[in-house]
Amino acid sequence: MEKKIKVVFFDAEGTFLHISPSVGEIYARFWRERGYEVSPSEIMKRFIPAFRDKFKHDRVERWTQELCKKGWYQIFEKTFEPLKNAPCFEEVFQKSWEFFATKDCVILAQDFPEILSLLKKQGIKTAVISNWDARLRNILKQLGLGELFDEIFIGCEVGYLKPDLKLFQTALEILKVDPHEALMIGDSLKNDIEPAKTIGMLTYHYQGEPFSEVYRKVFYDLNFDI
CATH class of the missing domain: 3.40.50.1000 (HAD superfamily/HAD-like)
Structure with a gap:
């Protein structure tokens, strides 16, 4: 046939598209710029289940770009819960969010x-x-x-x-x-x-x-x- x-x-x-460097390495770099040392491997241990719970298990009737960004913020909160009181927390999230909108986060x-x-x-x-x-x-x-x-x-x-x-x-x-x-x-x-x-x-x-x-x-x- x-x-x-x-x-x-x-x-x-x-x-x-392939994320490169790894998500853990990217986040670690932005935290390091603000004076915080975080292990890329430890980031991934927290990031993967947080991502799975939000976008694979969360039930949303109709997704929007606003809900997706909110979801990513919640993933960020769970991944970096020990740093939630850091004065640069919002800044690191926003910088990371913007970086993952550029070609520098991927290889083809x-x-x-x-x-x-x-x-x-x-x-x-x-x-x-x-x-x-x-x-x-x-x-x-x-x-x-x-x-x-x-x-x-x-x-x-x-x-x-x-x-x-x-x-x-x-x-x-x-x-x-x-x-x-x-x-x-x-x-x-x-x-x-x-x-x-x-x-x-x-x-x-x-x-x-x-x-x-x-x-x-x-x-x-x-x-x-x-």
């Missing part, structure tokens, strides 16, 4: 811009489906990627975070494609692959390989068609 692809959706962080996956351009030349639409927030738009603009995507679907803007099927369904409706004509590429089985499969999309589980290899596997090894 022919698998005709009209649009390729990409997850952002963990797929074509190998071959990704070239593959985006190749897909565009072949008439295939490309789009992002991400649980980042509106800061992602500025990052993509700074990286020179904004114009290469046909659409950018951000959970905090659409109102639903992955793995909510409504985020995927909204993206398909706006781009006017049927699920079987869309391919989802992402690193998370739970947030990217499983929900996309549930509504009938084609999927590719990204595991860190160069995107030239992803392209070869998708359009040659897996026999998907354009």
Whole structure:
């Protein structure tokens, strides 16, 4: 059976964008600038469960950019609870928030811009489906990627975070494609692959390989068609 692809959706962080240096190292640096020594590894031990509890377990009927920023502040509070009385607490949060809206917080996956351009030349639409927030738009603009995507679907803007099927369904409706004509590429089985499969999309589980290899596997090894 022919698998005709009209649009390729990409997850952002963990797929074509990778936080670098680590979240722990970034936060530690901002605290160090204000005279506080905090271990990056200890930060991560507190950050990961705080993040999971807020964005993976918290039940919100409809997300907004305001709620997302509030959520990130609550994560920051839990992560740095021992420093909550520091006079620079609000300043460090705001500086961190603004830093994660710049290209300096990420590195780009190998071959990704070239593959985006190749897909565009072949008439295939490309789009992002991400649980980042509106800061992602500025990052993509700074990286020179904004114009290469046909659409950018951000959970905090659409109102639903992955793995909510409504985020995927909204993206398909706006781009006017049927699920079987869309391919989802992402690193998370739970947030990217499983929900996309549930509504009938084609999927590719990204595991860190160069995107030239992803392209070869998708359009040659897996026999998907354009």
